[in-house]
Amino acid sequence: MSNKKVRTRFAPSPTGFLHIGSLRTALFAHLLAKEFDGEMILRLEDTDQKRYVEGSEEKLYNTLDRLGFKFDEGPRIGGDYGPYIQSQRKKIYNKYIKRLLDEQKVYHCFCSPERLQKMREKQQAEKLSPRYDRCCRNLSAEEVVKKINSGEKFVVRQKMPLEGEVIVNDELRGEIKFQASELEDHVLIKSDGMPTYQFALIVDDHLMEISHVIRGEEWIPSFPKNILLYKDFGWEPPKFIHIPLTLNKGGGKLSKRQGDVAVEDYLKKGYLVEALINFCALLGWHPKGDNEILTLDDLEKMFKYKNMNTSPAIFDIEKLDYFNGYYIRKMDLDKLVEIINPYLANNIKKTSDKNKQTDEFIRNVVSTEQERLKKLSEIGELTEFFFVDKLNYPKDMLIWKKQKDEDCKKNLEIIKNILEKISENEWTKKSIENIIIKYLKDNDLKVGDYLWPTRVALTGKKQSPGPFEVAFVLGKEESLEKIQDAVDLF
RNA sequence: GGCCCGUUCGUCUAACGGCUAGGACGUUAGGUUCUCAUCCUAGAAACAGGGGUUCGAUUCCCCUACGGGCUACCA
Numbered sequence: 369m370s371n372k373k374v375r376t377r378f379a380p381s382p383t384g385f386l387h388i389g390s391l392r393t394a395l396f397a398h399l400l401a402k403e404f405d406g407e408m409i410l411r412l413e414d415t416d417q418k419r420y421v422e423g424s425e426e427k428l429y430n431t432l433d434r435l436g437f438k439f440d441e442g443p444r445i446g447g448d449y450g451p452y453i454q455s456q457r458k459k460i461y462n463k464y465i466k467r468l469l470d471e472q473k474v475y476h477c478f479c480s481p482e483r484l485q486k487m488r489e490k491q492q493a494e495k496l497s498p499r500y501d502r503c504c505r506n507l508s509a510e511e512v513v514k515k516i517n518s519g520e521k522f523v524v525r526q527k528m529p530l531e532g533e534v535i536v537n538d539e540l541r542g543e544i545k546f547q548a549s550e551l552e553d554h555v556l557i558k559s560d561g562m563p564t565y566q567f568a569l570i571v572d573d574h575l576m577e578i579s580h581v582i583r584g585e586e587w588i589p590s591f592p593k594n595i596l597l598y599k600d601f602g603w604e605p606p607k608f609i610h611i612p613l614t615l616n617k618g619g620g621k622l623s624k625r626q627g628d629v630a631v632e633d634y635l636k637k638g639y640l641v642e643a644l645i646n647f648c649a650l651l652g653w654h655p656k657g658d659n660e661i662l663t664l665d666d667l668e669k670m671f672k673y674k675n676m677n678t679s680p681a682i683f684d685i686e687k688l689d690y691f692n693g694y695y696i697r698k699m700d701l702d703k704l705v706e707i708i709n710p711y712l713a714n715n716i717k718k719t720s721d722k723n724k725q726t727d728e729f730i731r732n733v734v735s736t737e738q739e740r741l742k743k744l745s746e747i748g749e750l751t752e753f754f755f756v757d758k759l760n761y762p763k764d765m766l767i768w769k770k771q772k773d774e775d776c777k778k779n780l781e782i783i784k785n786i787l788e789k790i791s792e793n794e795w796t797k798k799s800i801e802n803i804i805i806k807y808l809k810d811n812d813l814k815v816g817d818y819l820w821p822t823r824v825a826l827t828g829k830k831q832s833p834g835p836f837e838v839a840f841v842l843g844k845e846e847s848l849e850k851i852q853d854a855v856d857l858f
Numbered sequence: 859g860g861c862c863c864g865u866u867c868g869u870c871u872a873a874c875g876g877c878u879a880g881g882a883c884g885u886u887a888g889g890u891u892c893u894c895a896u897c898c899u900a901g902a903a904a905c906a907g908g909g910g911u912u913c914g915a916u917u918c919c920c921c922u923a924c925g926g927g928c929u930a931c932c933a
Contacts, residue, residue, distance in 0.1 A: 831894035
């Protein structure tokens with residue numbers, strides 16, 4: 369019925385890093401905006417200076433950029449509803465709290481933190497729910513003025529109805545009922561003059577014409593207070609969508625203690641944006657068909673917020689790893705080489721060989737591991753052998769199954785002889801393979817007896833890419849040297 | 859403790875109140891293969907329990923159990 373433009377917002381706090389759960393919230397807000405061809409804005413919720421972490425603002429913007437979220441309005445790009453940083457909106461909050469004060473929808477509270485502390489302890493001792501006792505709710509106007517003039521510190525609290533029911537509506541969960549008597553007269557303006565989240569949220573979302581609020585279900589308990597505040601202002605509330613929480617493996621809230629919750633850390637480890645987004649989208653939402661490999665583009669086309677579900681989802685890193693490996697395999701090699709370069713720096717440092725520092729060599733190295741990588745950061749360890757002159761492995765590793773020492777040595781020499789005859793021009797993976805396989809077939813020899821020792825000689829590892837491609841990447845000269853090194857072990 | 863939200867394979871999830879409860883990850887067994895990985899094929903694996911409503915409940919309602927969240931001058 370309303371032809372109001374759909375506008376969603378992502379409103380993180382600058383507390384040091386972007387939580388992986390926030391990434392998911394941002395994703396859904398983004399997709400919801402796309403679903404209705406609407407707009408998404410970025411707003412910084414920095415009203416708690418105690419939690420503010422220096423530099424996290426920049427970090428946040430960088431991460432959001434890397435993830436590829438495009439905001440229509442926000443702190444850096446501006447917009448018609450700014451400023452988009454809450455600490456810069458103090459005047460606005462003051463104006464609106466004054467209105468509520470005038471209408472006696474809220475009140476000054478002069479209770480000290482110490483008194484509140486004692487009050488709560490007493491309530492708990494009596495097995496009551498700790499809740500503000502509304503001590504200052506009925507102070508006379510004169511008393512209030514007197515206290516303020518004498519310099520007493522105060523907060524502003526919202527007046528909750530004393531009785532009755534508050535019914536709120538969540539777009540996914542339907543009606544949720546609360547008893548008004550359960551609600552606390554919570555703080556709207558702190559003693560430092562800053563608004564709390566509960567107040568800034570309402571003023572900002574209204575003024576910024578947000579149509580859909582997507583937030584975590586941890587906010588459901590304060591939902592009725594939010595709605596009541598809209599009522600106090602006489603404003604129509606936006607639609608609310610409380611998305612289920614993401615839990616850790618043990619079923620608890622995903623928190624910084626048990627490892628990785630910072631998107632930055634995932635990025636650092638070499639998780640791709642595509643994988644992160646694909647994975648997060650499937651936590652609480654599912655497409656119609658069976659295909660789960662979805663890019664942001666796909667998601668934008670098929671996302672329907674009504675398909676989101678309401679039960680909490682456990683963050684299963686194994687599936688994330690699968691997506692990451694999948695996207696790495698599908699990635700264009702040049703692109704992969706470009707983004708994986710930083711992870712190769714240590715290996716490159718290990719060699720003085722200029723040939724091993726060329727783009728071509730790096731590209732070849734990366735290509736040998738593309739199908740094996742689950743995370744970009746694994747490339748270092750996986751390809752270290754390409755960069756060292758002398759491999760270090762026990763002689764026994766060269767032995768294939770029950771092979772005798774002398775056979776293994778002989779076979780290595782045979783392979784070395786074959787390779788020596790291949791010209792530099794012919795030195796490609798394909799022709800090395802063709803020539804060796806042809807020799808083995810023609811002479812009715814078992815491939816394992818030859819290829820295993822060769823591969824170990826070239827890599828020093830039980831598990832590695834195949835011998836032909838390694839030989840190709842290493843080049844003729846070095847391949848021969850390494851095989852000779854292996855022969856010399858006997 | 860109180861209030862609120864939730865409950866389908868180990869995990870993410872699908873299924874107008876009506877079929878052998880489907881898919882993905884993981885897992886198991888094969889195949890490909892010098893190894894690992896990739897790829898292919900096949901398999902095991904779930905409706906928390908109890909009451910209703912109904913011709914019929916995974917699906918709707920109630921209770922119980924379990925899990926989670928909130929209970930700050932943090933968001």
